Amino acid sequence: MHAKTTTTTLTPLALKDAPALIETVFPAQKVSFEAQSERKAGAGQTLTGLGSYWKGRKPLILVRAIVLGSLLPATGDAEADLAIFEKLMAFDDEGLARRALAANAFSASKLQALIPIADPERYFRGRGWRRDLTDDDKLVLYRQALTTLSSYEEKASLGKRPEEVDQDWLYAPVWPEVNRHYAHLGVNAQSLPELVEQLGILRYGHRPRVGDTFCGGGSIPFEAARIGCDAYASDLNPIACMLTWGAFHIVGGSKEEREQLKRDQQALVKKVLAEIDRLGIETDGQGWRAKVFLYCVEVRCPQTGWMVPLLPTLVVSKGYKVTAELVPDPGRKRYDIAIRSDVSDAELKAAELGTVRSDGRGQDPYMVHTVDGREYRTKISTLRGDYKKPDGTTGNQLRLWEKHDFKPRPEDIFQERLYCIQWMRPRDSGKSYDYEFRAVTEEDLERERIVEEYVAKHLAEWQEQGWVPDMRIEPGDKTDEPIRTRGWTHWHHLFNPRQLLLGALMRKQASAFHAFSIFATLDLNSRLSRWNGSGSKGAGGNTSNTFDNQALNTLFNYGHRGVANLQGYLRPNFPIDSLSNAIEKSINCRAADELSSVHPLIPLFITDPPYADAVKYEEITEFFIAWLRKNPPPEFAHWVWDSRRALAIKGEDEDFRRGMVAAYTAMAEHMPDNGMQCVMFTHQDTSVWGDLIGIFWAAGLQVVAAWYIATETTSELKKGGYVQGTVILMLKKRAAGERTGFKQRLLPAVRQEVARQIETMMHLNDTVKTQHGEPVWSDADLQMAGYAAALKVLTAYTHIGGEDVTRYALRPRVRGEVTVVDEIVQQAAETASSLLVPEELSAETWAKLTGIERFVLRMLDMKTTGSTKLDNYQNFAKAFRVTDYSRVMGDMRPNHARLKRISEFASRDLTEATEIGATRLGRLIIALQQRLKDAEPQVIVDQLRGEMADFLEVRPLLVDMLAFIERNSPEPEVRTAAEVLGARLKNLRFGE
Structure with missing residues (x-):
């Protein structure tokens, strides 16, 4: 997609004051699914190859949706506007069919089995397609095939992501409809960039400019530029x-830039390989090259005096069935390490236990080894010599390494040794490799000495030239770990001699393009690069990224990849998605509030600020900054090569709020009066709302819309699933002038606005569902819109109860305090919840239910529609003020969430002391369980009557809940039990 100078007749600023589409409609459910699909693509994501260590990139599809939604006008016909928007996102049926065809989702035989085809010979020859068939011919059948699927997720799962499909072909049928829909504005576009430019002229008088002052991994400015916006980025x-530079100039680079990248990569590989081969440190002289060198920490046992290798497992490779065997050498009081291949399954299982073991409680691990039949155990903390200081802090006996150190000294507690090498050799065919794991030989140790001597000779020079770090590791939340657990004090201590040599050879090359290859290599080749030998046979295993979990975790064993195993990183194949030369792109290394010198004004800011972010990028990226700090490539030389931790906006305290207010005030002042801001943040708890709303309020911004995008992930490294949901908050400048409000008047206005917003959206939901079978929004989306409606009312004021909103935003928080924002948000939640009555349950019954009862019945209703997303349960638990929703959950995995079945509730879950047990629904669950055990219906009813003082009054409520359970329970026997008890209660005569 390339931006072109528009030739259509437009009236500049015709949309100057028109509301944007995203203020009224936004297909949050579909955007959520597409965003998750992009996340699941892993390394297939467009920008990930530039640096997978930066995990916080927002999905490009989400950015595209926000930009388009902010530029497109709301015409007054919400249904038609939404339809056009979905076509532009390739979310519509035609777009889905084209995406499915691009993925070859249906084979010829599958199509013939799936749909009736009157003239199959027109399309097929034998079992395959006719060769003379065009894509348009195939689309006829693809369209029919997709009509057999019921949900958007089923249809979209079959196809490629929109960005993976040829854009001209994907959008070919869209432009006549778009131009017709906006004909009254003079729109005449044939591509997304053309449409974006025309909308910018109509709204702002020029091509739209998108700014991101927390640009991070660059996804926001890159996607904005890709669809035709000028882009301003800073961080x-x-x-x-x-x-971000890499996103613009490598992924989005011109033909000339790509050719320069190729030349730079070839030169880098050639020079590095030449020097490695000259030293002879990665070959054995028999045609084998080293694929991975495996190292481990070694420590002296204080009980026996033996030197013991610290290995969490003795399994080297599961695929090749390779283990390490500790062979005692009593004379030297140490262990030789033999490498055994093709061991039995039993031997492989036994080798899983290494010399480093957990205490089983997640606490301090210990070292274990056996001498003369006796087992010795010593805590790792004891080996380090951990102790408490008088001031309560901790210390240990580790020597702090000095600037000239690059390996342990003989007197250090923790030593290091090479214990295995995996070798590789090309097969005769030249198409694949043979692999071998071998024990370390004297020749291998001699090669290690060559490396160490070379590094010792050149380290000072390399550090002076800026080719190897000489930067100290400053203490911090994440950076304390290597200092405390290893005594490492400078960043180059995180790299062993081989890694320093390789890093220096690469750093001698000064091109900006080289920096991406260098950083990818460093991420895989440090003392923090975990060896992963658990895969299938294949290549036998490899090192994992240093930042596989965004921390600086020191390891007892690690791997170093040889140059032959780094070809793909030294010469990476980045995606190509060239950006138009007409697009203006700028990148600045500056704080978010430093916008005074930026010209012209920026009408659309899209930011993802670092609120309460567990990833301390300002600390962990010093791992990379240290390598470029003294001698960066010319293209980056004008940036400050320091993390500037003290200036970074982080945390949740008063300094954080002041920094955020300054940043967003600067952005508000640097956009035109009709400009808009989109702020994305991870939805974690209700305190997020209180602080962030206060910040934007104080910055002179008013909320105009809010949407919730579900992005759920699971990871073994995170010890379970972390649920994430991104809130999309849309803001505009607050109208000039002072406006004072009072809480007692605000609350009725909030209730009225929330009700109006939700009823409007529910009406559109019903209309679309009737026509297309699926609603636009889930209940979670409607709740979020309710919050936005409430905040729109609140943030229109400059003073609340006489207090200036800036003072309100910046004043220190009192623990347990309920602020006016908290009250407004809760009021919105309650108003929204009262309107979101599940189908088949009366409004009268809904009004009488407690929070936990509403939660269970609401989520039971959602379960029948296939909702298994944990964030939905979390959001509704907050909305209904449920104290501990986990007590009623049967599964809390992020994408497999569900309520407990009636039969799964234990007696302890249903006592008067529990939230659900103290309710009428809790009593009904007990009654249903009794019926499942064949208790007589009349006996159960008599018990209910005896236990409930208000039985006659609540009997209709019980009947209504049982009828709802009968229709929605996933357990057939429970549905039967509910039917029986409901009928008995309904027909109960008062004389019985």
Whole structure:
């Protein structure tokens, strides 16, 4: 997609004051699914190859949706506007069919089995397609095939992501409809960039400019530029700026830039290989090259005096069935390490236990080894010599390494040894490799000595030239770990001699393009690069990224990849998605509030600020900053190569709020009066709302819309699933002038606005569902819109109860305090919840239910529609003020969430002391369980009557709940039991 100079007749600023589409409609459910699909693509994501260590990139499809939604006008016909928007996102049926065809989702035989085809010979020859068939011919059948699927997720799962499909072909049928829909504005576009430019002229008088002052991995400015916006990007962190530069100039680079990248990569590989081969340190002289060198920490046992290798497992490779065997050498009081291949399954299982073991409680691990039949155990903390200081802090006996150190000294507690090498050799065919794991030989140790001597000779020079770090590791939340657990004090201590040599050879090359290859290599080749030998046979295993979990975790064993195993990183194949030369792109390494010198004004800011972010990028990226700090490539030389931790906006305290208010005030002042801001943040708890709303309020911004995008992931490294949901908050400048409000008047206005917003959206939901079978919004989306409606009312004021909103936003928080924002948000939640009555349950019954009862019945209703997303349960638990929703959950995995079945509730779950047990629904669950055990219906009813003082009054409520359970329970026997008890209660005569 390339931006072109528009030739259509437009009236500049015709949409100057028109509301944007995203203020009224936004297909949040579909955007959520597409965003998750992009996340699941892993390394297939467009920008990930630039630096997978930056995990916080927002999905490009989400950015595209926000930009288009902010530029398109709301015409007054919400249904038609939504239809056009979905076509532009390729979410419509035609777009889905084209995406499915691009993925070859249906084979010829599958199509013939799936749909009736009157003239199959027109399409097929034998079992395949006719060769003379065009894509348009195939689309006829693809369209029919997709009508057999019921949900959007089923249809979209079959196809490629929109960005993976040829854009001209994907959008070919869209432009006549778009131009017709906006004909009254003079729109005449044939591509997304053309449409974006025309909308910018109509709204702002020029091509739209998107700004991101927390640009991070660059996804927001890159996607904005890709669809035709000028892009302004800035970040305090130079690594973020570098990644954004890579998005613009590598992934989005011109033909000339790509050719230069190729030349630079070839030169880098040639020079590095030449020097490695000259030293002879990665070959055995028999045609084998080293694929991975495996190292481990070694420590002296204080009980026996033996040197013991610290290995969490003795399994080297599961696929090749390779283990390490500790062979005692009593004379030297140490262990030789033999490498055994093709061991039995039993031997492989036994080898899973290494010399480092957990205490089983997640606490301090210990070292274990056996001498003369006796087992010795010592805590790792004891080996380090951990102790408490008088001031309560901790210390240990580790020597702090000095600037010239690059390996342990003989007197250090923790030593290091090479214990295995995996070798590779090309097969005669040249198409694949043979692999071998071998024990370390004297020749291998001699090669290690060559490396160590070379590094010792050149380290000072390399550090002076800026080719190897000489930067200290400053203490911090994440950076304390290597200092405390290893005594490492400088960043180059995180790299062993081989890694320093390889890093220096690469850093001698000064091109900006080289920096991406270098950083990818460093991420895989450090003392923090975990060896993963658990895969299938294939290549036998490899090192994992240093930042596989965004921390600086020191390891007892690690791997170093040889140059032959790094070809794909030294010469990476980045995606190509060239950006138009007409698009203006700028990157600045500066704080978010430093916008005074930026010209012209920026009408659309899209930001993902670092609120309460567990990833301390300002600390962990010093791992990379240290390598470029003294001698960056010329393209990056004007940036400040320091993380500037003290200036980074982080945390949740008063300094954080002041920094955020300054940043967003600067953005508000640097956009035109009809400009808009989109702020994305991870939805974690209700305190997020209180602080962030206060910040934007104080910055002179008013909320105009809010949408919720579900992005759920699971990871073994995170010890379970972390649920994430991104809130999309849309803001505009607050109208000039003072406006004072009072809480007692605000609350009725909030209730009225929330009700109006939700009823409007529910009406559109019903209309679309009737026509297309699926609603536009889930209940979670409607709740979010309710919050936005409430905040729109609140943030229109400059004073609440006489207090200036800026003072309100910046004043220190009192623990347990309920602020006016908290009250407004809760009021919105309650108003929204009262309107979101499940189908088949009367409004009268809904009004009488407690929060936990509403939660269970609401989620039971959602379960029948296939909702298994944990964030839905979390959001509704907050909305209904449920204290502990986990007590009623049967599964809390992020994408497999569900309520407990009636039969799964234990007696302890249903006592008067529990939230659900103290309710009428809780009593009904007990009654249903009794019926499942064949208790007589009349006996159960008599018990209910005896236990409930208000039985006659609540009997209709019980009947209504049982009828609802009968229709919605996933357990057939429970549905039967509910039917029986409901009928008995309904027909109960008062004389019985």
